[in-house]
Amino acid sequence: xxxxxxxxxxxxxxxxxxxxxxxxxxxxxxxxxxxxxxxxxxxxxxxxxxxxxxxxxxxxxxxxxxxxxxxxxxxxxxxxxxxxxxxxxxxxxxxxxxxxxxxxxxxxxxxxxxxxxxxxxxxxxxxxxxxxxxxxxxxxxxxxxxxxxxxxxxxxxxxxxxxxxxxxxxxxxxxxxxxxxxxxxxxxxxxxxxxxxxxxxxxxxxxxxxxxxxxxxxxxxxxxxxxxxxxxxxxxxxxxxxxxxxxxxxxxxxxxxxxxxxxxxxxxxxxxxxxxxxxxxxxxxxxxxxxxxxxxxxxxxxxxxxxxxxxxxxxxxx
Numbered sequence: 001x002x003x004x005x006x007x008x009x010x011x012x013x014x015x016x017x018x019x020x021x022x023x024x025x026x027x028x029x030x031x032x033x034x035x036x037x038x039x040x041x042x043x044x045x046x047x048x049x050x051x052x053x054x055x056x057x058x059x060x061x062x063x064x065x066x067x068x069x070x071x072x073x074x075x076x077x078x079x080x081x082x083x084x085x086x087x088x089x090x091x092x093x094x095x096x097x098x099x100x101x102x103x104x105x106x107x108x109x110x111x112x113x114x115x116x117x118x119x120x121x122x123x124x125x126x127x128x129x130x131x132x133x134x135x136x137x138x139x140x141x142x143x144x145x146x147x148x149x150x151x152x153x154x155x156x157x158x159x160x161x162x163x164x165x166x167x168x169x170x171x172x173x174x175x176x177x178x179x180x181x182x183x184x185x186x187x188x189x190x191x192x193x194x195x196x197x198x199x200x201x202x203x204x205x206x207x208x209x210x211x212x213x214x215x216x217x218x219x220x221x222x223x224x225x226x227x228x229x230x231x232x233x234x235x236x237x238x239x240x241x242x243x244x245x246x247x248x249x250x251x252x253x254x255x256x257x258x259x260x261x262x263x264x265x266x267x268x269x270x271x272x273x274x275x276x277x278x279x280x281x282x283x284x285x286x287x288x289x290x291x292x293x294x295x296x297x298x299x300x301x302x303x304x305x306x307x308x309x310x311x312x313x314x315x316x317x318x
Contacts, residue, residue: 003031004093005076005165009066009083010038016209017084018046024082025051027090035073037066063158063180068173079163085213086112086160086206095204096162106167106196107188109156110204111143114211119143122211124200125153126184131246132226134185136214137200148202155188155198159214160206163187167196170287175232175280177273179225189233193284194291223250223266224273231270231277233284243267 006024010017024034025048033053036042040056057069067081078100082088092110099108109125121138129135137153156162161184171190178186188198208214227243250264270277 003033003076004029004078004080004096005070005074006032006034006080006082007067007070007074008034008036009063009070009081010036010042011063011066012084014042014084016213019209020082020084020086020088021048021052023087027088027092029093032093033074033076035070037061037070062176064174064176064178064183067158067183068176071168071172074165077165079161079165079168081158081161081163083159085208085210087208088206092204092206095201099199099201099204100162100164102197102199104197105199106164106191107155107198108162108204109137109153109198109200110160110162110206111148111200111202112157112160112206112208112214113143114209115207118205118207121147121151122208123157123159123214124148124151124202125155125198126157126188127154128185128189128229131249132230134182134222134226143202148200151200151202153188153198153200155184155191157214158184159208161187162204167191167194170194171284175276177276178228179222181222182225182229185229186232189229190284193233194288223263224270225266226263227267227270228273228277231274232280 006028008017008020008024021034021036028034034051036052036054038054038056039061042054042056044054053073055069055073057065061069070081071079078096080096096108096110099105111124112122113120114122119142121141121143123136124138124141125136127135127137136157138147138151141147141151168187171187171194174183174186191198227246247264247267250260250267254261254264
């Protein structure tokens with residue numbers, strides 16, 4: 001039976017963390033492990049050290065540092081990265097295992113809704129929007145069969161993500177110079193660059209207490225990380241002209257949307273990280289070339305019967 005390493009980064013509200021941890025402890029498999037990554041301030045008031053491994057970081061860490069730390073300490077076949085505020089249903093492990101039954105799948109993106117509006121999608125994954133901005137897949141769509149069939153994310157969000165460990169090991173660690181909000185997009189794009197697939201699993205329906213926990217962060221300026229994310233994936237064609245166009249667009253719209261001024265500054269400042277980003281892009285391309293002889297991590301290409309379901313993901317990757 002596959003073993004899961006469940007990583008919970010303790011950020012923000014401890015009440016939400018308690019709810020998330022309780023939902024995991026209630027129905028987890030005896031073979032799975034739970035790692036809670038915190039900044040040293042959590043005191044384990046419920047005395048759960050026999051069931052949970054609490055890991056204190058050396059300093060106050062952001063989400064990417066916590067992810068890297070959790071991956072380094074994990075031992076499972078699959079990784080579940082679950083942030084406080086998410087509650088898992090009793091059958092989540094079975095549906096995720098079923099999604100990973102296709103050997104070329106490196107990540108699984110669940111359906112996230114709220115208890116108040118289970119018929120509306122909060123998010124079904126992450127994708128790259130206009131101007132390389134991080135965008136939530138399927139946000140505010142209704143959970144009808146027709147709508148769910150159209151969902152094709154680039155990868156799961158950092159709020160609830162499931163990864164094949166052997167895939168993450170090829171791109172770990174994630175650069176801690178990026179904005180934490182771009183953790184999920186960086187992972188999704190890196191796995192795509194290496195030729196690995198993602199699968200949206202509507203059967204894995206998780207709940208979040210309120211949608212603002214996820215959607216609120218979309219208003220923050222992340223121009224630098226948006227610009228860097230695509231350079232790191234070796235997407236260099238006409239990059240100067242493209243960047244200049246995006247900066248000009250941000251500046252023109254700044255009087256109506258002041259946050260765009262910061263975004264434009266972030267795009268310009270991304271040039272300071274050009275060397276690191278290009279080295280990362282070159283590394284990913286080298287790994288991708290090496291994987292061509294193995295087919296990534298010995299993960300075969302989709303069979304003919306799988307091609308219909310995964311065609312949207314393939315098109316997006318192209």
